Amino acid sequence: MNEYLKFYEKYKISPVVQNIENFKEHIKRRNNLYRQLSVTPLAFENKDILEIGPGGGYNALVTYTYEPKTYTLIEPNTTGFNELKNNFKEIDKGNIYMFSGMFEDFKPNDKYDVVMCEGLIPGLTQKDEFINMIKPLIRNDGIFIMTTADHVSMFFEIIRKYMADLLIKDLLIDEQVDILVESFSSHLETLEGMTRSYSDWCLDNLIGDAVLEHTLTLQHAIELFSDDFYVLGSSPDIFTNYAWYKELPTNVKEYNHAYQKQCLEKWHTLFDRRSSQTERAVEANIELGEYCLEFIQAVKDKDAVINIIKILENIKLNLSSSFEDITILSIDEVIEVLQSGLTSEKIKNMRFFNSAFGRGQSYISFIRQSDV
Numbered sequence: 216m217n218e219y220l221k222f223y224e225k226y227k228i229s230p231v232v233q234n235i236e237n238f239k240e241h242i243k244r245r246n247n248l249y250r251q252l253s254v255t256p257l258a259f260e261n262k263d264i265l266e267i268g269p270g271g272g273y274n275a276l277v278t279y280t281y282e283p284k285t286y287t288l289i290e291p292n293t294t295g296f297n298e299l300k301n302n303f304k305e306i307d308k309g310n311i312y313m314f315s316g317m318f319e320d321f322k323p324n325d326k327y328d329v330v331m332c333e334g335l336i337p338g339l340t341q342k343d344e345f346i347n348m349i350k351p352l353i354r355n356d357g358i359f360i361m362t363t364a365d366h367v368s369m370f371f372e373i374i375r376k377y378m379a380d381l382l383i384k385d386l387l388i389d390e391q392v393d394i395l396v397e398s399f400s401s402h403l404e405t406l407e408g409m410t411r412s413y414s415d416w417c418l419d420n421l422i423g424d425a426v427l428e429h430t431l432t433l434q435h436a437i438e439l440f441s442d443d444f445y446v447l448g449s450s451p452d453i454f455t456n457y458a459w460y461k462e463l464p465t466n467v468k469e470y471n472h473a474y475q476k477q478c479l480e481k482w483h484t485l486f487d488r489r490s491s492q493t494e495r496a497v498e499a500n501i502e503l504g505e506y507c508l509e510f511i512q513a514v515k516d517k518d519a520v521i522n523i524i525k526i527l528e529n530i531k532l533n534l535s536s537s538f539e540d541i542t543i544l545s546i547d548e549v550i551e552v553l554q555s556g557l558t559s560e561k562i563k564n565m566r567f568f569n570s571a572f573g574r575g576q577s578y579i580s581f582i583r584q585s586d587v
């Protein structure tokens with residue numbers, strides 16, 4: 216059982232509920248995502264769709280409006296599965312198949328036109344194995360949509376996770392949530408467009424441990440798919456390719472290589488959503504990646520504050536020549552708060568770090584096109 220399931224089942228929760236009271240707006244937001252991924256509603260219409268780990272199905276409700284032929288949903292968490300059933304109860308046209316179990320135990324007879332897996336793989340320890348089990352289920356010309364999240368894009372969240380661990384040690388879960396919501400609300404308020412409740416966010420990102428597994432880079436995801444899946448799109452939409460289509464490589468590895476290269480060149484753009492920094496040396500990004508990996512491991516190992524600060528100083532140095540002041544000031548503020556003794560009040564009143572969030576999870580879509 217992975218970290219998500221251990222945590223969700225232990226407390227009988229599914230902390231991925233979204234506020235979709237304004238359903239039209241929700242559809243528009245999802246349309247924005249799919250457009251960036253170059254996957255239009257027609258890609259779903261009258262097609263066989265598989266979604267792995269939909270939680271209560273808040274996003275799946277939009278996918279269903281695109282009128283798939285069949286929609287198969289796999290959700291092992293009991294609370295999430297019950298919510299899913301409930302959300303589809305009144306709208307199911309008889310073409311929805313729900314499997315209440317882990318994807319690893321799902322044995323389909325057929326393949327799918329579109330497979331989606333959102334917010335799940337980065338939190339697993341066996342990421343590559345999980346992805347390799349999905350690939351055979353996708354038809355030729357079929358599409359796969361997944362999310363990645365790594366130590367660079369999640370760095371600021373990992374700092375919050377470290378702070379949370381220090382603050383809530385030995386408390387009961389309800390008290391933990393109360394303290395964390397109180398401490399971090401001023402941070403979450405800076406995120407316009409957030410559709411999850413603050414308590415769900417704190418449960419999922421600050422109390423659960425799956426966030427400490429988030430080391431899945433876009434570059435690695437592309438590498439895993441480069442046998443016969445071409446990169447189709449991404450959100451954020453970070454890739455460019457100026458080649459004349461007749462001069463693009465027709466070999467999938469070489470075609471995807473241009474995208475993999477850009478992942479490294481643009482990795483730092485995932486670090487701080489406030490940054491407008493676009494150009495930076497690849498070597499500096501590789502070094503940043505190494506420090507951020509060291510940082511996530513130190514948080515996992517519950518290292519002493521002094522070690523954590525040492526890594527933060529190295530990251531600051533790495534960023535200093537090319538990032539804006541606000542990023543550096545945010546890290547300085549964290550160091551100051553950790554050195555002077557962390558309190559809920561200090562977290563609440565942070566002036567720079569409160570709005571420091573990386574790009575968190577990225578989406579990437581692939582199209583399977585085997586040799587003709």
Ligand SMILES: C[S@@+](CC[C@H](N)C(=O)[O-])C[C@H]1O[C@@H](n2cnc3c(N)ncnc32)[C@H](O)[C@@H]1O
Pocket residue numbers: 217219220223229231267268269270271274289290291292295316317318319332333334335
């Ligand atoms: C962080 S939630 C994301 C939920 C939803 N996809 C979203 O983006 O809002 C991860 C989901 O994956 C489900 N999950 C965990 N392990 C799984 C597995 N082995 N197979 C299928 N689903 C799994 C969890 O129960 C949970 O609902």
